[in-house]
Amino acid sequence: MTATELGLPAVRRTAPPDPNRPADPRLVDTFGRVATDLRISLTDRCNLRCTYCMPAEGLDWMPKSEQLTDDELVRLITIAVRDLGIEELRFTGGEPLLRRGLEELVAASAALRPRPDISLTTNGIGLARRAEALAAAGVDRLNVSMDTLRQERFATITRRDRLADVLDGMAAARAAGLKPIKINSVLLRGQNDDEAVDLLRFAVDNGYELRFIEQMPLDAQHGWERTEMITAGEILERLRTGFTLTPDPTERGGAPAERWLVDGGPAVVGVIASVTRPFCGACDRTRLTADGQIRSCLFARTETDLRALLRGGAGDAEIADTWRTAMWGKLAGHGIDEPGFLQPDRPMSAIGG
16 A cells, blocks of 8 residues: 555655744745635535546545644634634545534534634535524534536446435525535546536526536546546537536635626636646635645645644644644645646645545
8 A cells, every 4th residue: 555545745844934934923935825724624525526626546645633623723723714714614535524523513613703704615415404503603604515416427437326415405405594605526537528508508497507627637536637628618619509608707816716697697617727727826725634734736746744743742822833833835826727737745635625
């Protein structure tokens, strides 16, 4: 069993402080970006087995002893919001609904001041019975992953026959007042790439916001091929066979999705073109893995270990300074188009979306 198969990072490090870093308490980097959006992976486990993410048999999941406890998570989130200028929290996985005590983690986060915006990225399995409690705890909005409207295709892509559960979960979330509810879809060549128009029509008719995501090199199998990826240009070309799309005049800021008005609005559709139209220059994200590692980029090949500091008795100020140092060293971009690009050792399920 190799480190890659186990989803281990290439390097875990604690870099020395840079004397050139300005005396800014926020998570600034050398390119002038400021991270205000914290992505928090709660688990590497998932109850689907999407073909573009992991093998049918799953992965060797992270031992519970290596995962951050609830108290450790709340402490790091508190430091991030109180001391580092984090304004948005997104709980991810794996599948975050598999994390026991999720509602309590959300409630503790919502009690912080200033109160952060709180969102959740989920596959929707089990959402129907928990949407109301999540909304009451403080979740503001949801992203639900769904790549097809066809039951047979869903079962083929995810290796689980659970499309009805996902649809029921989104309906329950809408009834609970969570808004917006965004659908994240990946088009796969020869599998579901004929559904772009159908997916958008479904989203518009039901009051959801659809976002297409270019398939990224984050699969556990390391089988990603750029030539097989459906590009943003192809996605928009397919959508225009059924809709009129015009650029959304709203300021994009650090948002990953390029948005388009659908038939003049108010409905919109987003395209996240991480590969062909990277938005690294406006990135405002920092990432915390389920085992307490800070990643400055989704495609980073180094990590900074906060769990060791937590369990070694470090104070909040030391943890905050270590986090600042980690983000100060963030690279200009992910480098997918560069000849020396190497896919991260950890797959998406172990990093967090």
